[in-house]
Amino acid sequence: MEEVADEEKEVKQRKAEAQKEKEAGNAAYKKKDFDTAILHYSKALELDDEDVSFLTNRAAVYLEMGKYEDCIKDCDKAVERGRELRADYKMIARALTRKGTAMGKTAKCSKDYEPVIETYQKALTEHRNPDTLKKLNEAEKAKKELEQQEYFDPNLADEEREKGNEYFKQQKYPEAIKHYTESIKRNPKNPKAYSNRAACYTKLGAMPEGLKDAEKCIELDPTFTKGYTRKGAVQFFMKEYEKALETYQEGLKHDANNQELLEGVRSCVKQINRTSRGDVTPEELKERQAKAMQDPEIQNILQDPVMRQVLVDFQENPKAAQEHTKNPGVMDKIQKLISAGIVQMK
Structure with missing residues (x-):
């Protein structure tokens, strides 16, 4: 022990x-x-x-x-x-x-x-x-x-993008996307590949993906006008005419004579005027309103107590409504609501 x-x-x-x-x-x-x-x-x-x-x-x-x-x-x-x-x-x-x-x-x-x-x-x-x-x-x-x-290999990236272009011409969009995606992997800094893939997504009706690629394209090169035409086209297709108009106008700052951008502006103005006149079918109006109600910007306008009173005045108090028309900030928001189909001017 x-x-x-x-x-x-x-x-x-x-x-x-x-x-x-x-x-x-x-x-x-x-x-x-x-x-x-x-x-x-x-x-x-x-x-x-x-x-x-x-x-x-x-x-x-x-x-x-x-x-x-x-x-x-x-x-x-x-x-x-x-x-x-x-x-x-x-x-x-x-x-x-x-x-x-x-x-x-x-x-x-x-x-x-x-x-x-x-x-x-x-x-x-x-x-x-x-x-x-x-x-x-x-x-x-x-x-x-x-x-x-x-x-990373810029040369292979260009080769893949060219293959994508060939498939795009043949309207084989899924195949084109595959090659554009490979091009992006090989060279993530090339805005052209994002622009091309955005076009494919738009053709396939994959609007969120197309919008994301178009925005990336603009982010990589703000002077590359194709990015704006792609983004504007997606927004127009989604019937977000006010946003599409802003996109086309932003693109024109970099190329004032770009015909594709100018045509985009004309198409947007035409659609916005149609909505302003109430010249849309009940189905179109219903669809526009439903889409608009999901837009955070529209939601914020409608939840703003001042704007809610403005909308009441436009319906019930013509004199007050006349005063509101002198306020550019208020009228800008009213125009957005008109474009969205939420407000109709008779």
Whole structure:
């Protein structure tokens, strides 16, 4: 019994000495005296191999020193030893997160990020730490950016766009979209591919997709007038004549003599005037009103207490209505409601 007690006493003493070495290592780490920190953590491990934190702390020092392979080895040992000792899940998660960080430091291509992402995911299954989740998101973003860079090839992008154009001429729009999409992947900064794909989506009646591509086209090159004709065409098809008119007018700022844009303006004005005169079928009016009520801008106008009173005055108080017509801001909103078919002027 006395022999057992002596062994227990010796173990306890070694553990206490190991903790002192750890504290000394922590102090050296804070001073950025990394070599000294390594010596203290290594000594702590010699004294007590049942405390995984000695390994994770030494791994942190190796990480700071740029000794990523040594860091990864210590993290692997920490995970292995931690599982043997049934250590706290948080400790194992910390080791895995540190390993993922070290691996990320040496990543040179998108494929190198696959094991990094996998390691962070393993860490999150042990313990869902916000810092690890942030690192995972950053690694996934870095992988995606590198994939785009590796895939970037303007020459192949142009070839794919030309293939898309051939299919478009043959009215094979789904096939054309496939090639325009590949062109965009090969060169995401070319507005022409987005313009071409927007035209395909419009032909197929996929208006939200067409609108998104047209807006991206304008974003990439605000002077490229095709972006405005594409966007205006989608809005016109959706019977959003007021918005289409604004789009065509915006395009004319960059090319005042563009016939396609000028024709778009004429078509929009014609449709807006039709609505203003009430020269639409009941079905058309109902459809326009239903679409307008989903428009946030129209909703805001109708919910505005001032505009609600204005609309009442137009119906019940001709004198007040006359005053309202002198206010450009009010009349602009009234015009939007007229264009949307919500208000009809007799």
